[in-house]
Amino acid sequence: MCGIVGYIGKNNAVKPLIDGLYRLEYRGYDSAGIALLTQDNIFLKKVAGRVNELDKAIRNEPLQSHIGIAHTRWATHGVPNDINAHPHTDCKNQIAVVHNGIIENFRTLKQFLVKKGHKFQSETDSEVIPHLIEEFYDGDLMAAVRKACSYIKGTYGFVIISLASPGYIIASRMGSPLVIGRGKGEYIVASDLAAIISYTNEVIYLKDGDIAEISSDHLRVEGCESGMVFPEIEKVNLTLEQIERRGYKHFMLKEIYEQPIILRDTIRGRLNYEDGIARLNGISNYIEDLRDADRIIIIACGTSWHAGLIGEYMIESLAEIPVEVEYGSEFRYRRPVLKKGTICIVVSQSGETADTLAALREAKRHGATVLGICNVVGSSIARETDAGIYIHAGPEIGVASTKAFMGQIMTFALLSLLLGRLRRLSVDEGRDIINAIEKIPDQLQSLLDKLPDKIKKLARTFKDHRNFLYLGRGYNFPVALEGALKLKEISYIHAEGYPAAEMKHGPIALIDKNMPVVVIAIKDAIYDKVISNIEEIRARQGIVIAVGSEGDTQLKKYVDYVIYVPETMDHLYPLLTILPLQLLAYYIADYRGLDVDKPRNLAKSVTVE
Ligand code: M6R
Numbered sequence: 001m002c003g004i005v006g007y008i009g010k011n012n013a014v015k016p017l018i019d020g021l022y023r024l025e026y027r028g029y030d031s032a033g034i035a036l037l038t039q040d041n042i043f044l045k046k047v048a049g050r051v052n053e054l055d056k057a058i059r060n061e062p063l064q065s066h067i068g069i070a071h072t073r074w075a076t077h078g079v080p081n082d083i084n085a086h087p088h089t090d091c092k093n094q095i096a097v098v099h100n101g102i103i104e105n106f107r108t109l110k111q112f113l114v115k116k117g118h119k120f121q122s123e124t125d126s127e128v129i130p131h132l133i134e135e136f137y138d139g140d141l142m143a144a145v146r147k148a149c150s151y152i153k154g155t156y157g158f159v160i161i162s163l164a165s166p167g168y169i170i171a172s173r174m175g176s177p178l179v180i181g182r183g184k185g186e187y188i189v190a191s192d193l194a195a196i197i198s199y200t201n202e203v204i205y206l207k208d209g210d211i212a213e214i215s216s217d218h219l220r221v222e223g224c225e226s227g228m229v230f231p232e233i234e235k236v237n238l239t240l241e242q243i244e245r246r247g248y249k250h251f252m253l254k255e256i257y258e259q260p261i262i263l264r265d266t267i268r269g270r271l272n273y274e275d276g277i278a279r280l281n282g283i284s285n286y287i288e289d290l291r292d293a294d295r296i297i298i299i300a301c302g303t304s305w306h307a308g309l310i311g312e313y314m315i316e317s318l319a320e321i322p323v324e325v326e327y328g329s330e331f332r333y334r335r336p337v338l339k340k341g342t343i344c345i346v347v348s349q350s351g352e353t354a355d356t357l358a359a360l361r362e363a364k365r366h367g368a369t370v371l372g373i374c375n376v377v378g379s380s381i382a383r384e385t386d387a388g389i390y391i392h393a394g395p396e397i398g399v400a401s402t403k404a405f406m407g408q409i410m411t412f413a414l415l416s417l418l419l420g421r422l423r424r425l426s427v428d429e430g431r432d433i434i435n436a437i438e439k440i441p442d443q444l445q446s447l448l449d450k451l452p453d454k455i456k457k458l459a460r461t462f463k464d465h466r467n468f469l470y471l472g473r474g475y476n477f478p479v480a481l482e483g484a485l486k487l488k489e490i491s492y493i494h495a496e497g498y499p500a501a502e503m504k505h506g507p508i509a510l511i512d513k514n515m516p517v518v519v520i521a522i523k524d525a526i527y528d529k530v531i532s533n534i535e536e537i538r539a540r541q542g543i544v545i546a547v548g549s550e551g552d553t554q555l556k557k558y559v560d561y562v563i564y565v566p567e568t569m570d571h572l573y574p575l576l577t578i579l580p581l582q583l584l585a586y587y588i589a590d591y592r593g594l595d596v597d598k599p600r601n602l603a604k605s606v607t608v609e
Helices: 014-027 051-059 106-115 128-136 141-151 251-257 259-267 281-291 302-319 354-365 380-384 403-423 427-462 474-491 500-505 527-538 574-591
Strands: 003-009 031-037 042-048 067-073 095-100 156-162 169-174 179-182 186-190 202-205 211-214 219-223 227-229 295-300 323-327 342-348 369-374 387-390 467-472 494-499 516-521 543-549 561-565
Touching: 003 014, 003 095, 003 156, 003 169, 014 031, 014 051, 014 067, 014 186, 031 051, 031 095, 042 051, 067 095, 067 156, 095 128, 106 128, 128 141, 128 156, 141 156, 141 169, 141 211, 169 186, 186 211, 251 259, 251 574, 259 403, 259 427, 281 342, 281 369, 281 387, 281 403, 295 302, 295 354, 302 323, 302 342, 302 403, 302 474, 342 354, 354 369, 354 380, 369 380, 369 403, 380 387, 387 403, 403 427, 403 574, 427 561, 427 574, 467 474, 467 500, 467 527, 474 494, 474 516, 474 574, 494 500, 500 527, 516 527, 516 574, 527 543, 543 574, 561 574
Parallel strands: 295 323, 295 342, 342 369, 369 387, 467 494, 467 516, 516 543, 543 561
Antiparallel strands: 003 067, 003 186, 031 042, 031 067, 095 156, 156 169, 169 211, 179 186, 179 202, 211 219, 219 227
16 A cells, blocks of 8 residues: 655666556555655655656656655545645655555644644645654654654654765665665665566565665664664565566456466465375464364455455365454454464465454464465565465456455365365365366366457446346355455446345345346356346346356356356355456456556555554
8 A cells, every 4th residue: 555665876766766656556546756865955746646647747857866765655644636645854855755554643743743843734644754753853863763663653664865864765664564675786665576676686574663774785774672683685586577467458357367377376286186185384383273273263354355255165164164254354353252272364465454464463462373375475464474375376466356366265275175184074075176176277267268258248238337236155155245346446336245145135126127137156056046046136127147157058048148167166166256257347347448457546455454
């Protein structure tokens, strides 16, 4: 949420800063700004709108500076306009700051600073940071930053430049990620790797409480209270190709098409056919705890929460362990009853979602073992869990999550196979599941080869409808929720996901000849019941778009449109049924002329409460 980039080094800072902002724009895109340290002042430019607007605004200026910071914003406090855009400065324009996070006590701090004579320009919480540093500055910038940090309550990742220390940038984090890339004679600090990897693959992840003083050839890190720390330099293997669109119109489409590959990566080396079991080395020290758990609590937000629901159904039916699924934002403020023997699993693509992270910490505070299912390697959640499983989906840039969801479901399929085998399934049953899992990437590829034309036709037919209903049962109820979320997020069409049989308890009142209803009606254990639900819709003239199992020619009789997916085991169907719903949402949004990768009001990772 919000993108931060800072540069210090031998080259002109403008290019790495603007390039970095373009790469970070998926984190927030309502306004953007840049501050550059020049001979005797700080050049500042801020604009409402996309990075492109900022780029245009400075393109013809002869800017030369070796030190600068830049920001692309997702508004929390204060509307998106030029004034509220970052960087923010102190009263004398000597200190400039870009900030990510929320300063919860900013009103108190602002009152304190106003009484001291500070003049504020914006409505943001972030602006207190330069003023606090200005207030505490006494010839030692690091000391002033340290003191400012001690006054701030909330979350932050911030980077500052100051005329008083022209050879340095200073960065600090508490709850909001910052990573520093070490190049040759240059350092780049950013809120994520995307802004760094075209310059270097040597990185340092700051930890909560760290304050880094960075010059072009030296890095010094202090823990907020513990004095000098010696941060580890890590080598990352992310490539530029992985974060580029490679000819696809949008990242979301590229990521949908990558799904067969990422599933192969998720299962690679994790299936043991001989024993009919999955192998998950990341959690090997906790397998017995999981096997003997009296309850598992899955915690997540958004799409990851939907994957968690599928995980619940899988683990309960294959392993017979009771599972509950919680929203991170609810769990963190409840009084969760966690007994010895309860295991929490947090699920997050980014590994930085503030509510999920806070829930993780709350669970640990209660003494629970917390395992993670994450995509981003080295993220806060990946670091703070006791152990975890990476889904290996690669960088997901599209704000609407697709391939990460797929990787999360597959990870739950592996985990439920493992636990199922340890508790009740025979080797042969395990082998049958492995056979079905191994087919999924090819089945998905065959769908990607033949579905798009059909879905495009549907998308053209329905793009102007104002409401949609999505229905599913069992394993496919969370798929209905996810299909509806995808449509809402990127097309701004109202959509409800519902368990098919619950429809008659209320939402059926919405059905008339203008209501498209997407129903997942695959040939599973509750197929006949779903057909009855379809009849109920048809009786009220609703339009039914069904997702059915290949070979089910009967289904055509009951519905207006049908999209077939290959047959698989009941619990693996979500890996196939979600694909047409992702494509439908994508093409509807695209035909509506919307910016699919940057839907309004959203940002890729929600690092604020
Ligand atoms: O990074 P996380 O998986 O923790 O993110 C959770 C949600 O913010 C995320 O899934 C969100 O709902 C997506 N925009 C869905 O497409």
